[in-house]
Amino acid sequence: MCAERLGQFVTLALVLATFDLARGTDATYPPEGPQDRGSQQKGRLSLQNTAEIQHCLVNAGDVGCGVFECFENNSCEIRGLHGICMTFLHNAGKFDAQGKSFIKDALKCKAHALRHRFGCISRKCPAIKEMVSQLQRECYLRHGLCAAAQENIRVMVEMIHFKDLLLHEPYVDLVNLLLTCGEEVKEAVTHSVQAQCEQNLGGLCSILSFCTSAIQRPPTASPEHQLQGDRARLSRIHRGEASLHFSAVRGPRGERGSRSHPQAQARGRAGSQGTQGPSGSSEWEDEQSEYSDIRR
Known part of the structure; x- marks a missing residue:
């Protein structure tokens, strides 16, 4: 203008x-x-x-x-x-x-x-x-x-x-x-x-x-800080989308499992948060065995 x-x-x-x-x-x-x-x-x-x-x-x-x-x-x-x-x-x-x-x-x-x-x-x-x-x-x-x-x-x-x-x-x-x-x-x-x-x-x-x-006024934050902030925001968005997608995929099985074993859903949500150490993999195996028992 x-x-x-x-x-x-x-x-x-x-x-x-x-x-x-x-x-x-x-x-x-x-x-x-x-x-x-x-x-x-x-x-x-x-x-x-x-x-x-x-x-x-x-x-x-x-x-x-x-x-x-x-x-x-x-x-x-x-x-x-x-x-x-x-x-x-x-x-x-x-x-x-x-x-x-x-x-x-x-x-x-x-x-x-x-x-x-x-x-x-x-x-x-x-x-x-x-x-x-x-x-x-x-x-x-x-x-x-x-x-x-x-x-x-x-x-x-x-x-x-x-x-x-x-x-x-x-x-x-x-x-x-x-x-x-x-x-x-x-x-x-x-x-x-x-x-x-x-x-x-x-x-x-x-x-x-x-x-x-x-x-000609310079930006309030340096370009390096702005770049780091953008990367952090993108990382958070990416993790949120991945979690949402995983929950949506697991949704139908969770509904079937909730009829007999409500605690299986809680363990399934805990396992969907990504790699959290050895306990995460063991919970995932327990959950799979429980689902197998349900199907049988």
Whole structure:
């Protein structure tokens, strides 16, 4: 139930956000012809957008966020590359030497990869988005995102804004990688995102946190104890069924024997409880001889 509500809420938020952004984009950059409208409906980057991006990449400089700005306002709705680049540059002064080196090398790696891979990729929007996500992961990991985050946890956490996670996939890729950078970084990022979620969505985040903790709550008994308990219950059930079956089979003879020898039934029930030592076998033999006397 909790997972379904979370999925429905996130889907609704993304749909509303996409609708607002698309409405603003249509008003500012209306389609210029049927070809552009057809490309958008098929999930492809329009030819006009492709030519514009390629021209922009050629003229963009190697320093700054110019390369990432080329991917703003496109028909595939690939957004956030320029914003996350500017966020890193604005906060670079708060990082230590290792963090500054990471920012410089990672942004340069991403810009170089975008410039060289865009001309070789399909115009289909899913393919372009996957390419962007993949090169981001490669550049972040290659240049030591986790090492920089572990030494600059506070600054890295301050860069994460909850609303960006709902609107821009590059921020989601960054946060997902940060969650793999050790328990300290994971705890700081999780606490920050949950706090911002409560500020923006109110009590809904508390409900979702409760549901998550309830799902992850460990069992009250260890698996070994549960297994032993199950075996004991099965053993008791098995013994009870065996005793019931044996009594049912012996029932008719017991009725015939009760007419002359009532004590034979008691000895028969005592013998039906299983192996109880030498006395059990002797009683069984006595009972058989008594039954033989009755039949004679």
